[in-house]
Amino acid sequence: MRNTKKDWLLAGLTGLSLLVILLFLAILLGQIVWNGAPVISVKFLTESPGADMVSGGIWPAIYGTVFLTLLMTLAGVPVGIATAIFLNEYASPRSRLAKLVRIAVNNLAGVPSIVFGLFGLGFFIIFVGGGIDSLFYGDSARVWGKPSILWASLTLAVLTLPVVIVTTEEALKTVPREIRDASLALGATRFQTVYKIVLPNAKGGILTGVILAVSRGAGEVAPIIFCGAANFLPYLPTDLRDMFMHLGYHVYALATQSPNVDAARPTLYGTVLVLLMLTFSLNLLAVILRARSRAALRP
Amino acid sequence: MSRTQDAVTKASANVKMKTRDVNVFYDANQAIRDVNLDITERSVTALIGPSGCGKSTYLRALNRMNDTIDSCRVEGSILLDGEDIYGKGVDPVEVRRRVGMVFQKSNPFPKSVFENVAFGLRIGGEKDKFVIAQRVEESLKGAALWDEVKDRLQSSALGLSGGQQQRLCIARCLAVWPEVILMDEPASALDPIATAKIEELIRELRERYTIVIVTHSMQQAARVSDFTAFFYMGALVEHGKTQTMFTRPAKKRTEEYISGRFG
Numbered sequence: 001m002r003n004t005k006k007d008w009l010l011a012g013l014t015g016l017s018l019l020v021i022l023l024f025l026a027i028l029l030g031q032i033v034w035n036g037a038p039v040i041s042v043k044f045l046t047e048s049p050g051a052d053m054v055s056g057g058i059w060p061a062i063y064g065t066v067f068l069t070l071l072m073t074l075a076g077v078p079v080g081i082a083t084a085i086f087l088n089e090y091a092s093p094r095s096r097l098a099k100l101v102r103i104a105v106n107n108l109a110g111v112p113s114i115v116f117g118l119f120g121l122g123f124f125i126i127f128v129g130g131g132i133d134s135l136f137y138g139d140s141a142r143v144w145g146k147p148s149i150l151w152a153s154l155t156l157a158v159l160t161l162p163v164v165i166v167t168t169e170e171a172l173k174t175v176p177r178e179i180r181d182a183s184l185a186l187g188a189t190r191f192q193t194v195y196k197i198v199l200p201n202a203k204g205g206i207l208t209g210v211i212l213a214v215s216r217g218a219g220e221v222a223p224i225i226f227c228g229a230a231n232f233l234p235y236l237p238t239d240l241r242d243m244f245m246h247l248g249y250h251v252y253a254l255a256t257q258s259p260n261v262d263a264a265r266p267t268l269y270g271t272v273l274v275l276l277m278l279t280f281s282l283n284l285l286a287v288i289l290r291a292r293s294r295a296a297l298r299p
Numbered sequence: 300m301s302r303t304q305d306a307v308t309k310a311s312a313n314v315k316m317k318t319r320d321v322n323v324f325y326d327a328n329q330a331i332r333d334v335n336l337d338i339t340e341r342s343v344t345a346l347i348g349p350s351g352c353g354k355s356t357y358l359r360a361l362n363r364m365n366d367t368i369d370s371c372r373v374e375g376s377i378l379l380d381g382e383d384i385y386g387k388g389v390d391p392v393e394v395r396r397r398v399g400m401v402f403q404k405s406n407p408f409p410k411s412v413f414e415n416v417a418f419g420l421r422i423g424g425e426k427d428k429f430v431i432a433q434r435v436e437e438s439l440k441g442a443a444l445w446d447e448v449k450d451r452l453q454s455s456a457l458g459l460s461g462g463q464q465q466r467l468c469i470a471r472c473l474a475v476w477p478e479v480i481l482m483d484e485p486a487s488a489l490d491p492i493a494t495a496k497i498e499e500l501i502r503e504l505r506e507r508y509t510i511v512i513v514t515h516s517m518q519q520a521a522r523v524s525d526f527t528a529f530f531y532m533g534a535l536v537e538h539g540k541t542q543t544m545f546t547r548p549a550k551k552r553t554e555e556y557i558s559g560r561f562g
Contacts, residue, residue: 094369187392
């Protein structure tokens with residue numbers, strides 16, 4: 001056993017890094033739970049914030065986050081899944097277009113999220129929204145060409161698109177070629193094969209990927225700063241053109257904009273805890289779905 | 300051998316598939332060269348030859364499965380009942396309904412036994428539950444699997460043994476009522492008992508279907524086939540009645556391969 005010493009060293013080092021990570025996680029979560037939990041109450045979860053931002057609850061922010069996330073999912077996920085199906089099932093491996101789309105997707109994934117925010121402002125709000133306004137409402141009107149939950153959700157949809165595409169493609173790749181061949185050899189069309197064989201078998205992986213992408217999108221703040229998130233808005237958005245409050249942005253606002261930072265601290269912790277619980281429950285859902293889809297494939 | 304000879308005489312009247320000057324390319328590499336071969340109706344034709352000789356490629360050309368491979372190109376004509384399956388306006392999907400395929404590795408869908416067999420019917424637009432149930436039973440019986448699975452039709456096909464899975468794939472193929480069945484080394488991954496069952500099944504199926512089987516086993520070719528075609532380096536070297544091929548081959552190469560001197 002010549003390597004015993006080296007083995008011990010390696011095991012020790014890797015174990016140590018694991019401990020460091022666990023320690024950071026424990027401190028982070030411990031502090032948030034310790035300080036945040038006492039703040040959470042029915043009142044905190046269901047009421048609007050008071051005029052000082054600190055008193056009262058955070059219901060509009062929870063509502064805004066959920067609403068925004070839902071819109072983002074509706075707008076982005078179908079497009080992402082469809083793109084992945086095109087890339088993996090229809091495009092030939094040599095297709096120039098497919099290569100181009102893949103490069104674009106990979107680059108999109110590397111773009112910092114604040115840039116998406118600027119893109120949303122420039123493209124969706126000023127170009128698309130402003131364009132609609134000047135076409136239908138005259139030059140001075142501001143009906144669509146202003147920050148709103150619609151443009152924010154579309155911006156986030158573009159942000160999550162690469163994640164959805166990449167994870168869906170990975171899930172589609174796990175479906176063995178043999179069963180596609182079996183389906184085609186039985187006289188199934190390409191569409192029938194995709195719809196009846198490939199998608200059902202990749203469902204677990206796709207859902208997991210989608211939920212992880214959505215949970216990432218739900219926590220993003222930078223892209224929505226310019227696109228519709230409001231500092232303080234004690235009523236709920238009822239129209240796609242309304243602005244909205246957002247848990248992540250509320251954290252930012254409480255930490256930087258509130259008149260009395262010390263007084264805001266408990267509310268801050270409470271808000272962070274709620275945001276974390278929201279994204280964690282999405283991740284948990286992904287884990288459960290993955291486990292269930294694996295179980296379904298077992299004989 | 301009398302039964303085999305009967306089948307040969309009975310069938311010799313009808314050519315089910317005719318391939319003329321078939322060339323298959325993978326990009327610039329030619330895998331099949333000028334193959335002319337007639338496949339007799341209601342008989343078993345075995346394709347033999349050393350690994351890489353192109354017999355599987357040729358087989359996959361017969362139901363346009365090569366279409367699914369991007370780099371693959373087929374030239375020449377392949378006639379099914381006199382109609383070119385590569386002709387203009389011919390739908391490969393329609394070709395594959397008439398020319399079914401059983402693969403080397405059994406590939407049941409991760410679905411129930413019943414749904415595996417019903418799949419081809421459902422995608423073909425059959426909605427009548429009674430018709431589907433009847434056809435599933437008939438196909439499973441046709442593949443000599445019914446007695447083993449009739450009490451577990453709703454359990455996953457992946458729980459069956461390897462041999463059972465392969466017979467399920469045959470049943471699945473039978474369910475769409477193909478005219479020709481292509482088999483790509485269907486028993487190569489099975490134990491001797493499961494292999495014997497598949498071979499017995501092939502002999503039974505010959506009564507109703509035209510079968511083309513790729514096999515590595517000379518004994519298997521001798522046992523199940525009426526005709527044998529010997530491929531070497533992408534070309535068809537010799538083709539004839541199995542009995543003749545195995546006793547008095549015309550070409551030296553064939554004799555060398557059959558007697559096991561290379562391959």
